[in-house]
Amino acid sequence: MFYHEKREGFARAGKIEIDGRTIATPAMLEVKEIPEWDFGLAPTSLKFLNEELYERLKPQNEEVEVLTSLHLLSPKQLVQTFEETGKKPVYAASSALPSNVSLLVYLGADLVDNVLAIAKAYSGVFLMGEIEVQVEKLQRFPCNCIHCQGKPVDEVDNLYETVARHNTEMLRMEVEKCRRLILEEELRNYVESKVKLNPELTSALRFSDVLRDHSVFPRFKKSRCNFSATESFNRFEVKYFFNRALECYQPFSDAVLLLPCTARKPYLTSRTHRFLRSKVKINVNEIIISSPLVVPRELELLYPAVNYDTPVTGYWSDEEISFVSKWLKRFIEKGGFSKVIAHVTGGYRKVVERIENEIEAEVVYTANDNILSDESIECLKREIEGYERVDLYRRIIDHMLSYQFGISWNGEVKGRYPDLELFEGRKRLARVDRIYGMLDIYEDIAACLLEKNIYTVEIGDFDVKGTIFAGGVVKADENIRPNDLVVFHNSSIFGVGISAMSGREMAESERGVAVRVKRKFSL
Ligand SMILES: [Zn+2]
Incomplete structure (x- = not known):
């Protein structure tokens, strides 16, 4: 009855069949549209008072999991409730208002209803988006919808x-927004801003980041990460990037150059970094300091480093400095560098100063107020002269192969940065996919992954067109997350596609989109 189209973390877009009608989810059901589902005899909150009683009185439905009056739960209980939901579509009944519905959808609600919106009306509340106004204070309806005019x-x-x-x-519009945001992979940016209106909602998002299993979250995304809130630091993609980057980072020189981030991404296309490189031959490791990211140059084409935005004011909060310096320290330690050349000023310099005495390397500051001034550049030159030339593009591709697939490959790197490609003779092996911040792969690497049995999806012996549905999947690597590049195969063909759900979901689901096919080859 539920047809999966796309995952965005815990949230998903799909279609659901209710009383013979197909509805795009997430959706708001009007009271008159709600089918004869069992609502149980107790609201979900009873679970936290008397679990045994709740088990007896809770709603029992085959097709859908009904949770009720979630607005009565504490932020932590709300998050725990969603964490315990199963595979069925989740209906958050009598719970949604324009202020909290994006969070409910983010946490995993597929369906909501307009019960609270109606209840608000009968208690005299007119909703202006998420803002509640007493209707008696209005002279005219501040709205031109068909009802208010x-x-x-x-x-x-x-x-x-x-x-x-x-x-x-008002609520319907908010739910519709959520659906658009899921399809565009933008829901998290929106929810981070939305929860700011209410500390309880903010707490719920924070609990969700800490308490929940994030195995359905993607490693790569096409949307820009807006790091505008403190909660942005706790995002899954930030944690994943740091941990994976530290595992894969293979520095080559005994010195490391620290540079400030740039508004333009990837950093190497920015005017500042290009200008510096035109003046100074940089043949040492580079690490770019940003907030909240710390990015070795070799990893700057990976998501989220390749596509994020962060508010730049020149002022760094103490929290930012300690978060960023902690990760910088770990990269410096991983590199085992003996010398750190910090070509940074202002808040970036404070990040380095914070850990200066905690690392073994000698730290040299090479910039005065302006990192591009003649004086700063002369000083930098003196510190990093004499290193042998390295092939940076080759190193970038090597690190991407390692980060994404844990493999290495010879071959020749071609193309104009950042559109790099890996070739063997005239045969293309891989290319940088800037939209998702990952590598796209071709026949030889796909065959290698198939042999190693990583990121593989075994499908039935049918003709593969644009989409592989979950019903056609026989077996899938459990390590697969949505948006991963995967290798599908059956007895006659194999090919490359992008996953729309996790590997476990592919194997367990009977319906919905599993893989969007990019290219196929015969075995
Ligand atoms: Zn209106």
């Missing part, structure tokens, strides 16, 4: 019914 409030006959209809439309 900007009418003077005292001229409306059935006032509460009109407000209920209007409130419903």
Whole structure:
């Protein structure tokens, strides 16, 4: 009954069949559309008071998991409730308002209803988006929807019914937004801003980041990461990037150059980094300091380093300095560098100063107020002259292969940065996919992954077109996350595609999109 289209963390877009109608999810059901599901005899909150009683009184439905009145739960209970949901579509009944619905969807709600929006109306509350206004304080409806039409409030006959209809439309719009945001992989950016209106919602997001299993979260995404909130530091993609980058980082020189980030990504295409490289031959390791990221040059084409934005004011909070310096320290330790050349100023310099005495390497600062001034550049030159030339593009591709697949490959790197490609003779092996911040691969590397049995999806013996559905999947690598590049295969063909769900979901689901096919080859 549920048809999966796309995952965005815990949230998903899909289609659900209700009483013969197909509805795109996440969706808001109007009260009159709610099928005869069992709502149980107790709200979900009873679970936290008396679990045994709740088990007896809770809703029992084959097709859908009904949770009720979630707005009554504490932030931690809310997160625990979603963590314990199973494979069935989740219906958060009598729980949603425009202020909290994006969080409910983020946590995993597929369906909500307009019960609370109606209840608000009958208690005299007119919803202006997430803002609640007492209707008696209004002279005219500040809205031109089909129900309000900007009418003077005292001229409306059935006032509460009109407000209920209007409130419903406000909620519907918010749910529709969530669906668009899931398809564009942008939901997290939105939720981070939305929860700021209410400390309880903010707490729930923080609990979710810490308490939940994130195995359905993607490693690579096409959307830009907006690191605008403190919660941005706790995102799955930030943690994953740091941990994986540390595992894969293979420095080559005994010195490391620290540089500030740039607004333009990848950093190497920025005017500042290009100018520096035109003046100074940089043949040592480079690490770029940003907030919250710390990015070795070799990893700058990977998500989220390749596509993020962060507010730049020149002022760094103490929290930012300690977060960033902690990770910088770990990269410096991993490199075992004996010399750190910090070509940074302002807050970036404070990050280095914070750990200066904690690392074994000698730290040299080479920039005065302006990292591009003649004086700063002369000073930098003196510190990093005499190193042998290295092939940076080759190192970038090597690190991407290692980060993404844990493999290495010879071959020749061609192309104009950042559109690098790996060739063997005239045969293309891989190319940088800048949209997702990963490598796209071709026949030879796909065959290698198939042999190693990593990122593989075994499918039935049918003709493969644009999409592979979960029903056609026989077996899938459990390590697969949504948006991973995967290798599908059956007895006659194999090929490369992008996963739309996790490996476990592919194997367990009967319906929905599993893999979007990019290219196929005969065995
Ligand atoms: Zn209206």
